[in-house]
Amino acid sequence: MGQVDDEQIIGEDYSDARLDRQQWTDRTYVSCNFRDADLSGVKTSSVVFTECDFTGTDLTESVHVNAAFRSCTFTRATLQHSTFRNSTFMGSTFVDSRMRPATFDEVDFTLAGLGGADMRGMDLTGCRMSEANLVNTDLRKAILRSADLSGARTTGAKLQEADLRGARVDANLWVGAALAGAHIEFTQAVAYAHAHGLAVEG
Numbered sequence: 001m002g003q004v005d006d007e008q009i010i011g012e013d014y015s016d017a018r019l020d021r022q023q024w025t026d027r028t029y030v031s032c033n034f035r036d037a038d039l040s041g042v043k044t045s046s047v048v049f050t051e052c053d054f055t056g057t058d059l060t061e062s063v064h065v066n067a068a069f070r071s072c073t074f075t076r077a078t079l080q081h082s083t084f085r086n087s088t089f090m091g092s093t094f095v096d097s098r099m100r101p102a103t104f105d106e107v108d109f110t111l112a113g114l115g116g117a118d119m120r121g122m123d124l125t126g127c128r129m130s131e132a133n134l135v136n137t138d139l140r141k142a143i144l145r146s147a148d149l150s151g152a153r154t155t156g157a158k159l160q161e162a163d164l165r166g167a168r169v170d171a172n173l174w175v176g177a178a179l180a181g182a183h184i185e186f187t188q189a190v191a192y193a194h195a196h197g198l199a200v201e202g
Contacts, residue, residue, distance in 0.1 A: 020058075115153075149173060164188065171195040 008028045015035040028048045036056040048068040055075040063083045071091040083103040093113035108128040115135040123143045131151040146166040157177040174195035
């Protein structure tokens with residue numbers, strides 16, 4: 001049975017619920033179940049979700065500002081045409097979810113599981129993806145300018161034609177990711193060369 005205390009909702013089951021077009025402000029959801037729920041068009045402001053299950057959830061055209069999705073599960077969720085501003089997905093996991101097209105403005109994906117996700121062509125400027133799982137993630141033609149990918153696992157990541165200018169990355173990205181046609185700065189080119197054992201002389 002769920003509990004409600006000062007807008008804190010714990011353990012509630014919203015599976016298969018129709019919650020579309022609602023507006024939520026200053027709420028906290030803990031260990032709630034949103035499996036197969038309709039959250040399309042939902043607007044949230046300063047709402048926190050912790051360890052919630054969004055398996056099969058429809059988040060189409062939803063808008064989230066100053067939201068936090070902490071250690072949540074997004075399996076086969078639909079985020080198409082949704083917007084997230086100044087929000088965090090820290091520690092959350094995405095599996096077989098439809099994430100494009102969507103808007104991620106100043107979003108924190110630290111420690112998030114995005115392995116194998118289809119994020120082609122997405123604008124992730126300034127997003128934080130440090131220590132995230134990006135193994136085999138498809139980021140072709142994505143805009144990652146000034147993004148923080150430090151410590152991210154990037155083996156097999158597809159970054160062809162991506163814009164990495166100003167991004168903070170580790171040597172393992174230069175070695176383990178596919179980077180043909182990627183846009184980088186001179187200092188990044190030097191780091192790429194060093195990662196491949198080349199001696200760069202001015």
